[in-house]
Structure formats: structure tokens, C-alpha cells
């Protein structure tokens with residue numbers, strides 16, 4: 001079978017590599033050995049090799065220059081290649097499901113609700129208010145910071161999107177959102193009880209809840225200063241249909257959920273392990289607090305002054321590798337770096353190893369936020385922490401604003417120690433399977 005499968009995919013011009021078993025391919029090796037599988041294949045076949053993972057014939061690309069090319073050249077037939085379950089559950093107007101001019105429109109509309117002006121005037125005040133109340137009463141508690149940062153990412157988004165705070169709406173929304181997330185990561189098997197079916201049902205409920213909200217707002221003719229209010233506003237030049245607005249909202253919730261929460265959790269972990277970094281971070285935040293009354297919120301100028309915080313966030317994302325890479329697929333046969341890639345194949349733009357490249361980052365395994373202050377690393381050509389090219393993360397600054405505000409209140413109010421023994425998995429996702437527990441006390 002192994003041989004048959006190799007012959008089946010042995011088209012001339014394809015990169016070297018192995019295809020594993022029919023149907024399963026090399027998915028088990030990929031998930032079990034993770035980064036080591038990728039590194040050993042690279043050692044054997046070079047930075048571009050073929051494989052069969054997660055149900056598709058795939059070209060894994062670990063070459064920074066070629067990765068950059070793939071990200072910059074969507075128009076040449078390199079469109080997002082995310083799994084079917086994700087597309088079904090996130091909706092047909094979801095940004096990852098649209099290409100060309102439709103993508104341009106959806107992206108521009110999305111960028112307008114997370115623009116610097118929106119963050120400054122409308123979103124940051126909400127984030128600030130949310131973080132204050134979320135971090136209240138942690139004193140002398142043992143908390144699971146993984147749980148708390150997940151709740152934080154979701155509830156902070158709900159507040160920014162539609163002013164949704166604790167109450168009946170959030171109580172019906174949150175469990176459905178969790179089902180939706182699980183569904184997007186499952187095999188598309190539409191059978192009663194499967195995660196996929198539950199995800200599809202959760203999507204329907206979420207659509208109903210959001211549509212009701214839109215109808216109520218329209219009927220009451222009130223204009224709110226949140227993201228939904230901006231999408232619906234007369235002055236907004238992007239006139240989206242209701243179903244498009246709803247898919248945009250689901251996109252914002254989904255894209256900012258695991259990224260923001262995991263980065264925040266890992267920042268807490270690295271700060272705990274590196275007291276000098278924590279000390280400098282705390283000084284930055286105490287200096288901001290000193291100029292304010294206790295009740296004054298974090299504003300745009302404060303955010304801009306948080307230079308070291310930004311460096312801590314980048315260094316956390318780099319060292320923990322919150323995002324291993326992104327997926328594309330070919331819409332036609334094409335040539336890539338001298339190889340011929342058939343139509344419909346996945347391209348795994350695998351960026352993880354770039355984070356540990358000693359040419360870009362000296363002593364790459366050391367947690368050293370100062371490296372981001374010395375040089376302008378954020379604008380180098382292979383900075384892929386937030387993706388790149390036409391689909392570079394539109395929520396980057398909003399995500400950084402949220403994590404910075406969280407860190408502001410966390411490090412100025414509390415000190416903490418790990419309760420210990422909690423395991424952290426690094427691959428395929430950064431997570432603490434049994435939670436990540438810390439003992440918190442007031443500072």
C-alpha cells in the first residue's frame with residue numbers, strides 16, 4: 001500500500017518526499033512527532049517537500065523566501081486552503097472563504113472596524129473596562145490562567161462587537177461558540193453527535209442570536225458605538241448585507257480567540273520564569289499608572305508608550321510559536337521554485353522554524369524581549385507571526401491592545417507563582433491539557 005501510494009503521487013516535477021498510507025498519509029507522524037517530523041523530512045528532502053497530511057496531498061514549505069512568495073501571490077492561484085469543516089462552520093462570506101475582489105471588499109470592511117481610530121475611540125475604552133472587571137478579585141486565589149485568558153478573549157470581543165456583557169445573551173452565546181470552535185477543528189462527518197454536526201448547529205443558533213440583535217437595533221433606530229453599530233451605520237461606506245455582517249462578526253470572534261488567549265497565557269508563563277523582564281515590564285506600567293488617577297482608563301497614548309510590552313508580546317509569540325503556519329491551496333497547476341505543483345494541492349506555509357533561525361534571532365531559544373527594541377525586527381521580510389502578504393492579520397493592533405491592557409492590570413495589581421506540575425503542550429497547538437494554575441496575590 002505504501003508503495004502504491006508513492007506511485008500514485010509520483011508525478012514528474014513534484015518536490016521530493018513521502019506520501020505515507022492511502023487516506024491517512026503521514027498525519028499520525030505529523031501530529032505525534034510534530035516539529036521533529038518536519039525537521040527530519042527537511043533534513044532528508046530539503047526545505048520544500050511533499051507529504052500527505054490532514055487528508056490532503058500537501059507541499060510543506062519551510063523556505064522563508066518561498067513562503068513569502070506564496071503569501072504575496074494569492075492572485076497567481078494560491079488561495080487559503082483551510083479544511084472544509086472550518087469553511088462550512090465559519091460561513092461562505094467568511095474572509096478565508098472568499099478570494100479576489102470579494103476578499104478585498106470583506107477585508108476592507110473588516111479593517112474599517114478595527115482601524116486605529118476605531119481602537120482609539122471606541123474599542124480601547126471597552127477593552128479597558130472589561131479588563132478591570134475581569135481581573136477583579138483574583139487576590140489570594142488559585143486560578144487557571146488558561147481558562148481565564150480564554151474567557152477574557154471571548155468576552156472582551158463580545159463587548160467590543162455588540163456591548164454584550166454577562167447576562168442572558170452571553171449565557172446563550174458562549175456555549176454555542178465553544179461548539180462552533182470544536183466543530184471547525186473536526187472531520188466533516190455530518191452525523192448526529194459528531195463535533196462537526198454540533199458545530200453546524202451552533203452556527204445556526206449564533207446566526208439567530210445575531211440576527212435578532214440586528215433586527216432589534218434596526219427597529220429601535222439607535223446607533224451604538226460598537227463594531228456592530230459601525231457595520232450597520234449609515235456613514236459606513238461598506239454596505240454589507242446582514243449575512244455578511246454576521247459572518248464578519250463570527251470571523252472576528254474566531255480569529256481573535258485562541259491567538260489572543262494563548263499569547264496572554266504564555267506571556268504570564270514567560271514573565272514568571274524571567275524576573276528581570278517582569279521587573280522592566282512592571283516599571284513601564286507603573287510609570288503609566290503614576291500619571292493617572294486610579295479610575296483613569298488606558299488610552300491610546302498609554303498604549304503607544306508601552307514599547308517594552310509590545311516587545312514582550314512579540315517575543316512570547318515567537319518563542320512559543322502560537323501560529324505554526326498557514327494553509328494555502330493551488331487553484332491551478334503551477335510552478336513553485338522549480339517544482340510543478342498540481343491543482344488542488346495544499347501548501348503548508350510552515351513558519352515555525354523561522355522563529356528559531358539564529359540568523360534572524362541570535363540565541364533563538366532565549367526569551368529576550370530586548371531584541372525587539374534594538375533592531376526593527378518587526379518589519380523584516382520574514383516576520384510571519386501575524387502572517388504576511390494580502391492576508392496579513394488585520395487584527396494585529398487590536399490583539400496587541402487587548403494583551404497589553406490585560407498585562408497592564410495584571411502586573412500592576414498582582415504577583416503570582418505557579419502552583420506547579422501543569423504540563424504545556426507545544427504542538428499542534430500551544431495548550432495546557434489540564435489547565436495552567438497560578439496562585440495570585442495583590443501587589
Ligand code: HEM
Pocket residue numbers: 080095096107110114251252253255256259260263317322323326327384385386387388390391392393394395396398399400
Ligand atoms: C496575538 C494575536 C493574533 C495573532 C498571532 C494572529 C495571527 C494571524 C495570522 C498568522 C494570520 C494569517 C492567516 C492566513 O494567512 O491564512 C491572521 C489572519 C487573520 N486574523 Fe489574526 N491574529 C491575532 C489576532 C487577531 C484578532 C484580535 C483578530 C480580530 C479582528 C484577528 C483577525 C484575523 C483575520 C480576520 C484574519 C484573516 C485575514 C484575511 O484572510 O485577509 N486576528 N492572523
